[in-house]
Amino acid sequence: xxxxxxxxxxxRFALRQGxxxxxxxxxxxxxxxxRLGIVGESxxxxxxxxxxxxxLIAKPGYIAGGSxxxxxxxxxxxxxxxxxxxxxxxxxxxxxxxMMTLNPVLSxxxxxxxxxxAHRRISSREARAxxxxxxxxxxxxxxxxxxxxxxxxxxGGMRQRIIIAIALLLDPDIIIADEPTTALDVTxxxxxMALLLELCEKHNVGLILITHDLGVVSQVTQRxxxxxxxxxxxxxxTREIINDPxxxxxxxxxxxxxxxxxxxxRLNQIRGSMPSLSQLxxxxxxxxxxxxxxxxxxxxxxxxxxxxxxxxxxxxxQVACHMVAEMQDAERIEVRxxxx
Amino acid sequence: xxxxxxxxxxxxHQDASTQREPAPGGDSLLEIRxxxxxxxxxxxxxxxxxxxxxRIVREQHHVHAINGVDLDIRRGESLCVVGESGxxxxxxARTVMGLLTPSAGEIRYAGERIDHLDSKALxxxxxxxxxxxxxxxxxxxxxxxxxxxxxxxxxxxxxxxxPAQVVEKVHEVMSSVGIAPDWGSRYGHExxxxxxxxxxxxxxxxxxxxxxVADEPISALDVSIQAQVLNLLMEAQREHHLTYLFxxxxxxxxxxxxxxxxxxxxxxxxxxxxxxxLFARPRHPYTQALMSAIPRLEDDRPQHLRLQGExxxxxxxxxxxxxxxRCPHANDRCRREIPTLIATDDGxxxxxxxxxxxxxx
Numbered sequence: 112x113x114x115x116x117x118x119x120x121x122x123r124f125a126l127r128q129g130x131x132x133x134x135x136x137x138x139x140x141x142x143x144x145x146r147l148g149i150v151g152e153s154x155x156x157x158x159x160x161x162x163x164x165x166x167l168i169a170k171p172g173y174i175a176g177g178s179x180x181x182x183x184x185x186x187x188x189x190x191x192x193x194x195x196x197x198x199x200x201x202x203x204x205x206x207x208x209x210m211m212t213l214n215p216v217l218s219x220x221x222x223x224x225x226x227x228x229a230h231r232r233i234s235s236r237e238a239r240a241x242x243x244x245x246x247x248x249x250x251x252x253x254x255x256x257x258x259x260x261x262x263x264x265x266x267g268g269m270r271q272r273i274i275i276a277i278a279l280l281l282d283p284d285i286i287i288a289d290e291p292t293t294a295l296d297v298t299x300x301x302x303x304m305a306l307l308l309e310l311c312e313k314h315n316v317g318l319i320l321i322t323h324d325l326g327v328v329s330q331v332t333q334r335x336x337x338x339x340x341x342x343x344x345x346x347x348x349t350r351e352i353i354n355d356p357x358x359x360x361x362x363x364x365x366x367x368x369x370x371x372x373x374x375x376x377r378l379n380q381i382r383g384s385m386p387s388l389s390q391l392x393x394x395x396x397x398x399x400x401x402x403x404x405x406x407x408x409x410x411x412x413x414x415x416x417x418x419x420x421x422x423x424x425x426x427x428x429q430v431a432c433h434m435v436a437e438m439q440d441a442e443r444i445e446v447r448x449x450x451x
Numbered sequence: 452x453x454x455x456x457x458x459x460x461x462x463x464h465q466d467a468s469t470q471r472e473p474a475p476g477g478d479s480l481l482e483i484r485x486x487x488x489x490x491x492x493x494x495x496x497x498x499x500x501x502x503x504x505x506r507i508v509r510e511q512h513h514v515h516a517i518n519g520v521d522l523d524i525r526r527g528e529s530l531c532v533v534g535e536s537g538x539x540x541x542x543x544a545r546t547v548m549g550l551l552t553p554s555a556g557e558i559r560y561a562g563e564r565i566d567h568l569d570s571k572a573l574x575x576x577x578x579x580x581x582x583x584x585x586x587x588x589x590x591x592x593x594x595x596x597x598x599x600x601x602x603x604x605x606x607x608x609x610x611x612x613x614p615a616q617v618v619e620k621v622h623e624v625m626s627s628v629g630i631a632p633d634w635g636s637r638y639g640h641e642x643x644x645x646x647x648x649x650x651x652x653x654x655x656x657x658x659x660x661x662x663x664v665a666d667e668p669i670s671a672l673d674v675s676i677q678a679q680v681l682n683l684l685m686e687a688q689r690e691h692h693l694t695y696l697f698x699x700x701x702x703x704x705x706x707x708x709x710x711x712x713x714x715x716x717x718x719x720x721x722x723x724x725x726x727x728x729l730f731a732r733p734r735h736p737y738t739q740a741l742m743s744a745i746p747r748l749e750d751d752r753p754q755h756l757r758l759q760g761e762x763x764x765x766x767x768x769x770x771x772x773x774x775x776x777r778c779p780h781a782n783d784r785c786r787r788e789i790p791t792l793i794a795t796d797d798g799x800x801x802x803x804x805x806x807x808x809x810x811x812x
Contacts, residue, residue: 152673266761296535296762297700301744301755308753323674326746330753353748367678369707370748374726377685378707380678384643 347428724799
């Protein structure tokens with residue numbers, strides 16, 4: 112059984128105009144020590160998916176349905192008190208902006224000791240020793256000195272290293288990293304990602320990496336989910352999806368990257384933009400932007416407009432697309448005809 | 452009042468432009484020479500006074516945002532300036548546009564010096580050079596409709612145009628960026644990020660400029676929208692024969708978009724080269740590290756050249772080459788002497804002692 116199992120997760124935001132469905136029918140799982148990427152554009156629901164795992168979605172957001180099972184324990188419906196045993200302890204989190212996540216009025220050491228003492232009964236001296244060891248693990252120069260420094264004395268890259276050290280403090284089973292390097296420069300990003308990968312592998316920690324950068328996902332993760340308008344539309348091994356994406360949206364996303372076009376030529380753009388979650392189109396949420404909602408012979412595939420596509424398997428991947436399903440059916444019929 | 456001034460300026464501007472050809476320096480549209488920009492950190496005069504060893508002394512600290520930048524932008528090209536945050540790339544853009552006054556150095560536009568002009572004298576140049584900003588959520592006035600936003604620059608630069616002519620021009624630029632002209636009565640917040648950036652591009656195009664400075668125009672946008680906006684910028688370049696100064700930190704975009712690339716580090720240009728040359732053979736150790744840090748789709752693992760340490764602060768600049776503290780090839784000369792840009796055999800320029808001495812290839 113997988114370490115983390117998310118099944119048919121529905122998250123809604125209760126607004127005056129009615130419920131906005133931020134996540135619909137999201138299913139995925141994570142094995143011990145596995146690294147999973149969640150990819151999508153802003154508004155796709157990737158952060159909500161990660162936050163809802165630890166019930167970190169603020170009101171008016173709520174989990175409307177589905178289950179989240181972690182190591183045999185059902186996380187939805189737990190009280191805050193019970194959830195705190197998991198949160199920050201067995202599942203820890205790295206947020207996007209290293210400038211905002213550290214408390215500016217506490218020294219680095221105090222913040223680390225505080226976190227340890229909240230979960231374990233240990234002396235301050237022991238807690239400090241553990242903190243120092245973790246700072247060494249994230250390769251911070253002169254860690255002893257850093258413990259007594261305040262966040263504003265450190266650069267962005269250094270702060271993100273400290274946040275990684277804090278995330279690792281209690282030897283978690285899973286780290287959720289929400290765009291951990293978006294606020295950083297490319298050379299620093301490369302170092303932080305390499306460090307995160309190295310630590311996860313060394314300590315057999317699972318990683319859920321949320322990002323919009325397909326390059327980062329391909330370097331770090333083993334499996335990936337692609338999200339669009341609150342739904343998972345494709346999932347499978349990272350390499351397979353990057354090399355041979357099946358869903359028209361994933362194809363569009365990869366083909367839109369500048370490195371996929373000849374320099375100076377037109378880029379392959381996806382027309383239109385992500386729909387707002389309060390005005391989702393019927394059927395497949397991607398159909399208004401999809402080039403394949405009309406077939407090659409010009410006829411319209413009406414199912415795309417009326418029916419939400421179910422997942423079909425393609426290789427080791429799962430794709431939610433009527434076109435892929437239709438093509439597979441056609442192939443199957445061909446094979447059957449050949450056999451008979 | 453302002454209208455009469457512009458009316459007086461308009462004929463002058465035409466005279467000036469006819470006299471200006473041909474520009475010295477061949478096909479360079481913009482020449483930047485020895486540009487420096489410092490920002491004071493020390494507040495006003497009284498705040499600078501300090502009591503030291505029984506005496507009152509005046510102390511000043513500066514952020515050295517750019518120190519001695521030389522760049523040529525050729526007519527019709529897209530010159531991309533890349534670098535990490537704090538390297539001074541946006542300061543270069545703003546100084547070129549006259550939004551900041553340089554602390555030292557010269558900026559020549561089509562052969563004429565423009566860095567010391569007052570805003571009145573700069574007005575004709577402002578029509579010829581326009582800017583697109585990074586954040587389309589901040590660069591559109593929330594209290595103006597799109598129609599008003601787009602009319603404003605046209606009225607300013609063409610005070611003699613009839614209202615119907617202005618409206619016609621607005622409709623023309625709106626349709627050229629793919630925004631339906633009948634949306635003109637809407638406000639900025641009613642549009643998505645990608646649409647707002649299109650409107651910002653339309654505003655720049657409205658006065659028929661020949662030179663556009665784009666400061667990270669796509670970094671606030673989503674991947675699928677980035678492609679749309681880049682395509683639009685390239686189309687506009689073909690149609691209007693534009694010259695771009697394109698500021699970005701995204702090397703993948705540069706490889707696609709740029710004619711030439713300038714790599715900046717800590718307020719200095721460390722390498723300038725034609726795009727294909729730079730990507731095929733980066734010479735400067737910093738360029739090499741920067742290029743290896745881009746996550747690529749075909750990679751299974753991060754594979755970058757690790758740099759030691761982090762970017763030093765531009766308040767206390769290192770002596771010699773600004774990169775020496777993080778450079779794996781630095782020697783004594785690098786710590787002492789500031790390298791200047793030297794021409795390489797493949798058409799680029801590199802500021803590195805190692806390359807000059809032949810230590811590095």
